[in-house]
Amino acid sequence: MLQNIEQLSDVRRNILEALKRNGPVTIAELANRFAMTGEAIRQHLLILEKEGWVERKIFRASHGAGRPSTRYRLTSEGEHLFPKNYVSLAVEVIDTITEHFGQDALRHVLESMTEHRVREWEPRVNGLSLSERVNVLRDIYQENDAYMEIEQSGDQVCLIEKNCPFLNVAKRRPALCSVTVSAFTRLLGCRVVREERFQNGDGRCVFRVLVDQPIDPETSVFSYEDENLTHS
Incomplete structure (x- = not known):
């Protein structure tokens, strides 16, 4: 391309x-x-x-x-063929929010982004089995995502993204990735953790669905990935 x-x-x-x-x-x-x-x-x-x-x-x-x-x-x-600098702009917006309004303000923004994704995707997954939900959510980043794969073996389910469309921003401000993790958790009804990360040099992000750790979507709230790990 x-x-x-x-x-x-x-x-x-x-x-x-x-x-x-x-x-x-x-x-x-x-x-x-x-x-x-x-x-x-x-x-x-x-x-x-x-x-x-x-x-x-x-x-x-x-x-x-x-x-x-x-x-x-x-x-x-x-x-879009001409040089653009969206990454620096996005990072500047994130940093300005944090600098002027504090970490709580950034958390509220990320929480709102999560809620927006949940509202967008909830009608598409309601009434579906877990396997069907996973298949629908492979397009959460972009429609017909050719780089998002599903790996399933028994009760083990993973969503594997090999071409994050937000990579350059996410590498500099990884807190953004918590939006996807929280949205997956809410929409799948099970806790989701990111086992491999582009930020760590893994060349992909692997979202593992912990089928044995169901959550209540009605009471589940946004949380940073590190917070999830703390409470695991």
């Missing part, structure tokens, strides 16, 4: 950079800029459009006169 604009050919990268710097442009404007034929530019745009990185739109003259023009612009997916 393409991760950034540097992986594209020179021509397609130049086209995307032109759209980024100048906004919506016509084929003729691009052809003139890069000294290429309009047909050559069109073929590159068709490929970029097929990949979902650009889109065409009809623009009408602001004064109402003149023929409308077809211009190409970046899609939201195309925007």
Whole structure:
């Protein structure tokens, strides 16, 4: 999967950079800029459009006169090809909450995040067996998660995530992972512990479902992972 604009050919990268710097442009404007034929530019745009990185739109003259023009612009997916720094922003938000409002405020935020996930997923797992719930919750990070696996042997059940989508933030502020652990516990009705962690260099996170340790979802509350370990 393409991760950034540097992986594209020179021509397609130049086209995307032109759209980024100048906004919506016509084929003729691009052809003139890069000294290429309009047909050559069109073929590159068709490929970029097929990949979902650009889109065409009809623009009408602001004064109402003149023929409308077809211009190409970046899609939201195309925007993501350019460098972003979401990780630093997320970490800064977490640290600012803690610095200005204290650890209790951060705990309340994480608790609210857990409640949101529980409310979102509860209707999908209600009435299902434990095995069926586990299968549904393999998509808790992202739909059709190809990197979340289920490992089951007898009463032993594990959810194994090999591509955490929040890894760069979670490695710097691992308290965020307590949201997933608490949500799994509530939704599965059994205590869940993380036996392997990306933060420890394991290359994956392994969430073990302790089938012999049922919990009451109605009274279960958010807790940090370390607190769970303390009370084990």
